[in-house]
Amino acid sequence: MKILAFMGSPRLRGxxxxxxxxxxxxxxxxxxEIKNFxxxxxxxxxxxxxxxxxxxxxxxxxxxxxxxxxxxxxxxxYVQADGYIFSSPSYDMFCTAxxxxxxxxxxxxxxxxxxxxxxxxxxRPGIASNFMKKASFIVTANCEDYLEExxxxxxxxxxxxxxxxxxxDTVEKLYxxxxxxxxxxxxxxxxxxxxxxxxNLVETIRQYRAENS
Ligand SMILES: Cc1cc2nc3c(=O)[nH]c(=O)nc-3n(C[C@H](O)[C@H](O)[C@H](O)COP(=O)(O)O)c2cc1C
Numbered sequence: 001m002k003i004l005a006f007m008g009s010p011r012l013r014g015x016x017x018x019x020x021x022x023x024x025x026x027x028x029x030x031x032x033e034i035k036n037f038x039x040x041x042x043x044x045x046x047x048x049x050x051x052x053x054x055x056x057x058x059x060x061x062x063x064x065x066x067x068x069x070x071x072x073x074x075x076x077x078y079v080q081a082d083g084y085i086f087s088s089p090s091y092d093m094f095c096t097a098x099x100x101x102x103x104x105x106x107x108x109x110x111x112x113x114x115x116x117x118x119x120x121x122x123x124r125p126g127i128a129s130n131f132m133k134k135a136s137f138i139v140t141a142n143c144e145d146y147l148e149e150x151x152x153x154x155x156x157x158x159x160x161x162x163x164x165x166x167x168x169d170t171v172e173k174l175y176x177x178x179x180x181x182x183x184x185x186x187x188x189x190x191x192x193x194x195x196x197x198x199x200n201l202v203e204t205i206r207q208y209r210a211e212n213s
Contacts, residue, residue: 001202003027004081005036008088008099009140012038015179015187016140019194020087023138023174026198027083030206035077039098043069046101053108054121061124063108071105078106079127083134083205084168085198086159089179090141090151095158103162110165121165132209135163136172136201138194145177171204172197 005024009016017038024034045067053063062075078084088095095103110121137159141151152175160170174197176190 001032001083001205002081003032003034003083003085003198003202004077005034005085005087006099006102007036007038008086008096008102010040010096010098011089012040014089014140015176015182016087016089016138018187019138019140019174019176019190020085022191022194023085023087023136023198023201026195026200027085027202028198029195030199030202032083032202037074039102042071042074044071044098044102044105045069047104047107054110054112055114058111058124061109061127063111063124065105065108067105071102074102075106075108081133083136083201084163085136085138085201087138087140088155090139090143090155093151093154095139095155100158103158106162123165123167127166132205132212133166133168134171134201134205134208135159135168136174136197137170138174138176138197140176140179142180143177145175147177148175151175151177171201 005020007017007020028034053065088099109127111124137156139152139155143151156173174193
């Protein structure tokens with residue numbers, strides 16, 4: 001079982017990354033192999049919208065993108081993994097541009113004919129649900145917990161939009177509000193929740209596969 005995290009904060013020593021790492025520790029405690037993609041460390045160019053990746057070569061699992069950067073290597077690991085943790089701070093009430101840029105490049109998992117434009121995308125062969133993968137999300141924000149609907153929901157939806165056609169279900173969402181003024185004691189409680197989220201992700205995937213295989 002392999003769990004990958006995609007961490008969208010530019011601050012590697014920030015709260016978002018600490019929670020993400022703790023969630024991965026939780027996944028490891030349940031027996032998973034783990035890896036944290038701290039996206040700021042990777043070369044991820046903007047999608048240029050050429051459409052080549054989803055219009056051409058449908059037999060490939062990952063469509064061919066003309067951009068030369070780290071994304072193809074990341075996606076190759078993505079398709080091999082069993083579960084995902086997507087995390088981002090709230091920036092202007094949405095996910096960071098960093099993780100959004102990565103999500104847009106994941107469009108290379110889709111295959112469309114021109115007739116299919118305007119409909120929900122279809123996943124390429126090798127991407128969809130028969131892998132029985134699942135994902136959980138972590139959002140940090142300065143606005144307090146009661147504002148999760150405003151600050152957290154748009155980010156969850158951005159993540160879920162991409163997981164929809166991959167048929168990857170969401171297991172859990174952790175919103176950590178008020179991060180900038182939080183005491184160490186309060187943050188420790190959130191770290192424990194992140195640990196539990198990672199552990200629960202692995203256990204849920206394992207249980208789901210046992211019941212459905
Ligand atoms: C450019 C920018 C925009 C932000 N916008 C919001 C926002 O809309 N809502 C909010 O609650 N916090 C906002 N914040 C605060 C961040 O969400 C907070 O600092 C972050 O979650 C802490 O995570 P980190 O330690 O990983 O940086 C913003 C911070 C920055 C730098």
